[in-house]
Amino acid sequence: MLNFIEGGVCAAQGFRAAGVHAGVKTHAAWKKDVALIVSDADCAAAAVFTKNVVKAAPVLVDKAHLSDGKARAVIANSGNANACAPEGEANAERMCAAAAKAIGCAPEDILVSSTGVIGQRLNVEAIEACVPELYAALERSATASDAAAHAIMTTDTVKKEAAVETTVGGKTVRLGGIAKGSGMIHPNMGTMLCFLTTDCAISSEMIQTALLETAKMSFNRISVDGDTSTNDTCCVLANGLAGNAAITAKGPDYDAFLEALQALCVQLAREMASDGEGARHLITCTVRGAKSEESAETIAKSIISSTLTKAAVFGADANWGRVLCAMGYSGEAFDPDKVDVHFASAAGDIQVCAQGRGLDFDEDLAKKILTEHDIGINVSMQEGSDTCTCWGCDITYDYIKINGDYRT
């Protein structure tokens, strides 16, 4: 029995969090910009990172720190990506060292993440100076998770936070997470930043396997703007305090854990797509009847990534020709004359294309459907029996505004 619960990254036993203002950028003092998440016990840990050839310094440091599959804590800042930046790796290591000193563990047990502008030196001194305050603020509470979730936000307009509870081997197991998204979101592995915690007992190998299986069907199925960031990181810490028999192989316990992890990550991924920079609509695109899941995914991703389709959703214009066009240049082979397209939302469901040809549809109803926040684009291909869902958002004046002058 899987339930969504409160508490975010502090929902699982033994996890405390905090978020404070350090002044990494010239932020207003109310903007929290450094987050810390600490487990009371050692954790099996796993992470997935950006596949961008240009990798931020903290990504490189995390890979080294995760070589033993263990971690105790995560420290993260917003306001500067520490990518292509002078002294990048040295400054990422300094963040780890400062956190390790306060916690009383080895620097190699700390994971570090940064998000913000690329190419400028990180103000690591400000972060080091705030660590004592950050450590003192640690709590296991919904408020503390909220503070950490806010501290990693950049152009995000709402925090991304979720938690679930399930049963593994007869024990109650909790998983929680915080994430940030907004722009430069087209994850190819993990996503911008996502920190997950669980009290499930699970080996490093199996948590890595579960995270890979989950990332590919959640974060890797969203896109805001087609730009794969240099900093994408999704990590999970599992401290075992739930008391279940440790998961060390595939089986019913692993399946229960995986189901919960996937539900959690799909929720966070949807929140990220929904709060894409400037977005007014969440687009959920489901492709059915594809010849394989991979084919369905390629096509669904091509649709949610199409600038023209995104602009049509912004304009509440049922311009389904752009959906077919995006399918056609996806790289997948298919018969256009077997494609049906529906638009759907809380306001209704309307078929706009049958067998690859336009239908005379009710434009007023279509407009009403597309005016809702959550829009479905449902494609049926009659090529096979596989399905995939991807999530994206519309492109708006505000996206241009935000990104026309992001650095200043």
Next chain:
Amino acid sequence: MLNFIEGGVCAAQGFRAAGVHAGVKTHAAWKKDVALIVSDADCAAAAVFTKNVVKAAPVLVDKAHLSDGKARAVIANSGNANACAPEGEANAERMCAAAAKAIGCAPEDILVSSTGVIGQRLNVEAIEACVPELYAALERSATASDAAAHAIMTTDTVKKEAAVETTVGGKTVRLGGIAKGSGMIHPNMGTMLCFLTTDCAISSEMIQTALLETAKMSFNRISVDGDTSTNDTCCVLANGLAGNAAITAKGPDYDAFLEALQALCVQLAREMASDGEGARHLITCTVRGAKSEESAETIAKSIISSTLTKAAVFGADANWGRVLCAMGYSGEAFDPDKVDVHFASAAGDIQVCAQGRGLDFDEDLAKKILTEHDIGINVSMQEGSDTCTCWGCDITYDYIKINGDYRT
């Protein structure tokens, strides 16, 4: 000696053109929407088309009509793409039949193109009704080329038209063309619509070879929005009236012709990128020192296609981190620590990144450089000695406005 000349699609001997208003869409009567280009003599003809799996009806018809490598004329309309439309191929054939009847040739000698909204039935009756007027308006003049160039425009704000003169085998040879671009521009073969004429004597095989060689280094190196259209078509008619010894194999004559064709198509491609929907800037991205031309092209295309880089150019923000980020997710392997980046324009040249790290640069000068219409992004990789240039444009509020409500 290669010179740009006046006359567009009528620059070459024996080509006449016209453009009139037929009322394909509910256009204002001043909007010309049907164009005709006719050669006085039979032509060797070649074309390249979209690689989109979803192909417009005229693309399918043209492929059949070009099976003999010959053509006499092109008829084209704006206002409706005749893609995913009821009676698509039948209506494309009706356009050919109407033109053939007026000209007095076989319908198979006519090429047909359409551009505009996808998925709606083409008002072919309006086109048939206007053919007598269209035929009567045919002229060999700059004015006639201008009328045809305007007739194929959709959201284009300026016509795209160019012509060149060169010497082939001791004879003066002219090549001219008109094109339309604007949105849904990310050509993968030809481009939206481009009609080229030449009086060069050249075989069907060699003109096809020259067109392929040219398309891949001109139209296939531009992007407005990453959306590859269903209608991309670039065709060339060669009527041989220049009197040169016919080009039937590679050699100096072929090279002279190819050089002229490439100069013509690069010019039209630049005009297309420069007039991308809503664009305020032409972006010319040159990648040098790559390990191969293909690698340089992939990276340059990734940069000009990056929504975030396009938004930064719109905001005159020297956010070079987005350039590195786009290089990194291009799919090409390279060492980021060897990359230099410059921004350049008529206002100056500024290096912003050296060896993959940010430089302290003069932000005022950078802003001044990026405020010009024509912006250069110059990347040096130190991986090899190959170079490629691609062309794109910025993304603006107007792009969103135009595409949020294109159909109505």
